[in-house]
Amino acid sequence: MKYFQKTYLENFFFFIMLGAIIFMSFQWASFNNIFMIKNVEINGVQYFDDSSLASYKNDIKDNHIMFFDLKSYKDDIESLAYVKDCKISRIFPGTINIFIYEREPLALINSTDLIMLDIDGICLPVEEYENISLPILSNFKTNEELYPSGEKTKSSNVIRSIDVIKYSKRNFHRLYEDISEFVFNDSNEYEIILKNGKTKILLGSNDIFKKIDYLKAFDNALPADKDFNIYKYIDLRYKDQIVVKERRV
Numbered sequence: 001m002k003y004f005q006k007t008y009l010e011n012f013f014f015f016i017m018l019g020a021i022i023f024m025s026f027q028w029a030s031f032n033n034i035f036m037i038k039n040v041e042i043n044g045v046q047y048f049d050d051s052s053l054a055s056y057k058n059d060i061k062d063n064h065i066m067f068f069d070l071k072s073y074k075d076d077i078e079s080l081a082y083v084k085d086c087k088i089s090r091i092f093p094g095t096i097n098i099f100i101y102e103r104e105p106l107a108l109i110n111s112t113d114l115i116m117l118d119i120d121g122i123c124l125p126v127e128e129y130e131n132i133s134l135p136i137l138s139n140f141k142t143n144e145e146l147y148p149s150g151e152k153t154k155s156s157n158v159i160r161s162i163d164v165i166k167y168s169k170r171n172f173h174r175l176y177e178d179i180s181e182f183v184f185n186d187s188n189e190y191e192i193i194l195k196n197g198k199t200k201i202l203l204g205s206n207d208i209f210k211k212i213d214y215l216k217a218f219d220n221a222l223p224a225d226k227d228f229n230i231y232k233y234i235d236l237r238y239k240d241q242i243v244v245k246e247r248r249v
Contacts, residue, residue: 034093035065044100048082048128056098065090073098081150082128105129107165107182109137109158112144119169121162123147135179137161138193139186157184164190164208172216178228189237196229198247204237211236218242 040057042050056073070088077086077098085101103118108126116124116134137158146154153159161182169176175192183191190208192201203211214236219228228234235243 036094037061037063037065037068037096038094040096040098042098042100045102047102047105047132049130050100052080052128053077053098053100060096065092065094065096070096081122082124105132105134106162106169107135107137109140109142109147111142111147115147117153117158117162119162119166121152121159123149123151123153125149135165135176136181138181138183140184161190164203164212167209168212172212172219174219175212175215175228194228199228199231200233201228202233202235202237214242 037060040060042053042057045053056077060068060070060073070090074086074088077083077100082103083100084103087099087101089097089099091097103120103122103124105116105124106119107117109115109117114126116126116129117137118124140158140161141155146158148154153162161184165176165179165182168179178194179192180195180197181191181193183193185191189205190203192203193199194201201215215234218234230246232245232247
């Protein structure tokens with residue numbers, strides 16, 4: 001009788017334990033399913049075509065959010081020429097957010113191929129960008145070795161020009177938006193040609209940032225119904241002076 005009771009109790013506890021294990025297995029499976037990555041968000045892209053990032057979404061999905069190593073994906077994305085930095089964060093229970101800090105395109109130059117330059121003078125592949133209107137750098141050296149893809153241009157004149165254009169964009173955005181060409185002329189002086197193709201701004205070779213500030217002050221002093229397009233040229237080559245000539249209509 002005692003042996004029968006002992007066997008009964010052992011069987012009872014065995015089935016209790018088995019049930020508990022099965023229950024915990026279902027709970028663990030359910031828990032894991034909750035934390036599977038179901039959504040991958042990519043934010044911060046403003047300039048380039050982000051379709052090239054679609055593969056990262058597919059690779060990251062359906063992995064466990066807590067145990068999946070994201071560092072290799074961060075490194076891969078940061079290796080792209082048009083990406084300056086990348087932050088990847090987990091949003092529980094099942095979302096990954098990828099925030100792209102992209103390189104800001106600033107100007108174009110025609111070397112062997114058309115090349116885009118960012119605000120740091122980094123040479124970018126133009127094919128990754130769509131419908132961006134940028135100033136063109138004209139009359140600069142076009143040697144291919146001066147513009148290594150994904151690296152800073154080796155041309156000191158181009159770097160200086162990028163600094164001037166960047167300063168214009170930050171401090172006199174309306175001028176930047178109206179620049180068609182930024183020219184390094186045969187006298188080693190800088191010129192701006194506006195998008196109307198008829199107005200030239202002569203900057204000379206010295207104190208360029210100060211001259212951009214003068215231009216902005218001059219623009220603010222113009223009547224509301226007039227802008228730089230009424231002029232044939234605006235000449236800032238003379239110290240503390242602005243010489244202008246109006247265009248004939």
